[in-house]
Amino acid sequence: MTDDQKVKLASIFISTFQFPEDVILDSIVYGEIRGWDSLNHLTLVSEIEEEFGIMLDTDDVLDMSSFHKAVEIVGKYVF
Amino acid sequence: MAVGVPLEGIGFRLRPVVAADASFVLDLRNNPQNAKFLPPLPGTVEDQRNWIQRQHQLPGDYYFVVEDRRTGLAVGLTGLYAHAPDSDGGLIEWGRFVVANKSLAAPETSLLSHRYAFEVLNVREVFGYSIEQNEKVIGFHRSCGLEDRGLSSTTYKIGDQVHRSLCFALTRDQWPDFKAKLTRTARQIVQILGRKP
Numbered sequence: 182m183t184d185d186q187k188v189k190l191a192s193i194f195i196s197t198f199q200f201p202e203d204v205i206l207d208s209i210v211y212g213e214i215r216g217w218d219s220l221n222h223l224t225l226v227s228e229i230e231e232e233f234g235i236m237l238d239t240d241d242v243l244d245m246s247s248f249h250k251a252v253e254i255v256g257k258y259v260f
Numbered sequence: 261m262a263v264g265v266p267l268e269g270i271g272f273r274l275r276p277v278v279a280a281d282a283s284f285v286l287d288l289r290n291n292p293q294n295a296k297f298l299p300p301l302p303g304t305v306e307d308q309r310n311w312i313q314r315q316h317q318l319p320g321d322y323y324f325v326v327e328d329r330r331t332g333l334a335v336g337l338t339g340l341y342a343h344a345p346d347s348d349g350g351l352i353e354w355g356r357f358v359v360a361n362k363s364l365a366a367p368e369t370s371l372l373s374h375r376y377a378f379e380v381l382n383v384r385e386v387f388g389y390s391i392e393q394n395e396k397v398i399g400f401h402r403s404c405g406l407e408d409r410g411l412s413s414t415t416y417k418i419g420d421q422v423h424r425s426l427c428f429a430l431t432r433d434q435w436p437d438f439k440a441k442l443t444r445t446a447r448q449i450v451q452i453l454g455r456k457p
Contacts, residue, residue, distance in 0.1 A: 212361065212396050214396075215398070216399055216400050218396055219366045220366075220445060221399075223364075223449065227448075239453055241457045242364075243364065
C-alpha cells in the first residue's frame with residue numbers, strides 16, 4: 182500500500198468515527214473506543230469499498246479490527 | 261413459567277436457552293473480550309445448568325441463545341425479564357446481552373430482542389441498563405436509536421468495584437423506526453456474511 186493510499190484510508194477512519202485530525206490511529210482497536218461498534222463497522226467497510234473500488238471478503242470484513250489490520254487487509258486488494 | 265419460543269430473523273435467530281447450553285453460556289459470559297462489563301458468572305457448568313432449569317420456572321423471564329442462521333452456530337445470548345404486565349402490556353427489561361466478538365450479531369440481536377418484546381409479548385416499553393464506562397455498548401445503543409435516559413439508580417458490582425449505569429429504553433411508538441433502521445442493517449450484514457472468500 183502506498184503512502185497516499187494509507188492517508189486515504191486514515192481519512193476514512195477519521196471521518197467515519199469523527200476522530201480529531203491528530204488522532205493516533207495505531208492505537209485504535211475495534212470495540213475499545215466509543216464509535217467503533219458493529220453498526221459503524223459496516224459504515225467503515227462500505228466507505229472503504231467505495232473509496233478504493235474494492236469488495237472485501239467476509240473474513241477480511243470480520244478481521245478488520247484495527248487501523249493497522251485495515252492497512253494490511255486493504256493492501257491485499259489495491260496495487 | 262416463561263421459556264419463550266424461537267424467533268427467526270434475517271441472518272440470526274433467537275431460541276430459548278436450554279440446560280445443554282450451560283457450557284456455552286459460561287464460556288461466552290466469562291470471556292473478557294466479549295463481556296468486559298458484565299458481572300462474571302461464578303460456578304461450574306453444572307451450577308449453570310441448574311440455574312437455567314430454575315430460569316425456565318421464572319414468570320416473565322425469557323432467555324435466548326442467538327444463532328447464526330447460516331452456520332447454525334451459537335454466537336450470543338440475550339434476555340428479557342422482570343416483565344411487569346399491566347392493561348397496556350407493561351414494561352420489560354432487556355439484558356444478558358452479549359455476542360461473540362467479530363460475529364456482527366449485535367444489531368440483529370438487539371432487533372430480535374425488541375421484536376420479541378413488542379410483537380410477541382406486546383409490551384409497551386423495553387428498558388435496560390449499561391455500565392457507565394461501557395462506551396462500546398453505550399455507543400451501540402445510541403447508534404441503534406434507543407432513548408438514552410441518563411444515569412440510573414441501578415448499580416453493578418464487578419470484582420471490588422461498584423459501577424453506575426445509564427438507562428436506555430424504547431417505547432411502542434419508537435419501535436417502528438427502530439425496526440426499520442435495524443432491519444436495513446441486518447440485511448447489509450447478511451450480504452457481507454454471505455460473500456465468498
